[in-house]
Amino acid sequence: MxxxxxxxxxxxxxxxxxxxxxxxxxxxxxxxxxxxxxxxxxxxxxxxxxxxxxxxxxxxxxxxxxxxxxxxxxxxxxxxxxxxxxxxxxxxxxxxxxxxxxxxxxxxxxxxxxxxxxxxxxxxxxxxxxxxxxxxxxxxxxxxxxxxxLPWAAALACLLYFAGTVPYVKTMIRERNSRAYYRGSVAYHAAALAVAGCLAPWLALPFAAYLARAAALPGRALKPPAVGAVELCCSAALLAAVVLLF
Known part of the structure; x- marks a missing residue:
């Protein structure tokens, strides 16, 4: 490294x-x-x-x-x-x-x-x-x-995911002790799950996983490389879902 x-x-x-x-x-x-x-x-x-x-x-x-x-x-x-x-x-x-x-x-x-x-x-x-x-x-x-x-639904799916990574990553690193950030991140991911399900029912599956990781992982003292590895998997799942569903 x-x-x-x-x-x-x-x-x-x-x-x-x-x-x-x-x-x-x-x-x-x-x-x-x-x-x-x-x-x-x-x-x-x-x-x-x-x-x-x-x-x-x-x-x-x-x-x-x-x-x-x-x-x-x-x-x-x-x-x-x-x-x-x-x-x-x-x-x-x-x-x-x-x-x-x-x-x-x-x-x-x-x-x-x-x-x-x-x-x-x-x-x-x-x-x-x-x-x-x-x-x-x-x-x-x-x-x-x-x-x-212009596949707007596919672009919106990407926007829903990547916008959610901004507060989520903060709850894992710089704002890991902030309850306000944690609640905001979980609330956002719950809303994103609902919107994703409206875009395509099967899209709810990866977004349910994104909600689960936003709710469960903060507070577990994961190091930045581990956080990055999780997000790499989440990004790959998003790419596969968008290409298959849209």
Whole structure:
């Protein structure tokens, strides 16, 4: 583990939950599309590179605002990832100009995340929720890119799950002693289960499991790697359910 961190040189963002949130909706939209193709690979690369560039730019801003010299270590990754993002995004945007409008819709959410980074409040609940919306919206982008319509129900299913991970993970780590967060997380997951059942009856099965883990796991002193492993399984179950049911 330490060797891999050293090899990455601090360039790869260590927000593990973010990678699942970026990948699952995009992959679901691609798999739901009738004509997935090379354009999906190129846009997926741009999507991940854009996230890495934004992450380092926001970290640079956060640390620079506080006058910390450590901000410099984020400058080069931000520039390199930004250039790589442009190289991947420009060809696919030229072929599909409507992607520019889709990117413009995501821009306000990126601005919100940047504001929270500038204020040093990246762990705020609102900041996490602001990141979830465009990530789940990428399901619609990937589906349309492959010739599908706009599978709103599938995107909503992803939104229900990933929005719930924001308060749930807090109950496992930073807010593990907060009864208010715990009650809010369980209440949210109960509501999400009801909505998921309306979207597709079989979708209630994974969401019942999500509710069970939100109710049962907080307070059990699980370490972050174990929490991450559980969420990886939950994300894989979501991807399978969305592709099979929609």
């Amino acid at each position: 330490a060797g891999r961190r050293a090899a990455a040189g601090g360039w790869i963002p260590d927000q593990h939950g973010a990678w699942a949130m970026l990948a699952v909706p995009y992959l679901a939209g691609t798999l739901l599309a009738p004509r997935p193709g090379p354009q999906h690979v190129l846009l997926f690369a741009a999507w991940l590179l854009g996230y890495a560039a934004a992450f380092h730019a926001q970290q640079w801003l956060r640390l620079r605002t506080r006058g910390l010299r450590s901000a410099r270590r984020h400058a080069r990754p931000a520039v390199v990832f930004g250039a790589a993002f442009a190289a991947a995004a420009l060809p696919v945007a030229a072929a599909y100009p409507w992607l520019v409008a889709a990117g413009a819709l995501a821009a306000p959410f990126v601005a919100v995340n940047t504001w929270f980074a500038w204020r040093g409040r990246e762990r705020a609940l609102a900041n996490g929720l602001a990141a979830v919306l465009p990530a789940c919206g990428m399901l619609l982008v990937a589906a349309r890119l492959g010739g599908a319509g």
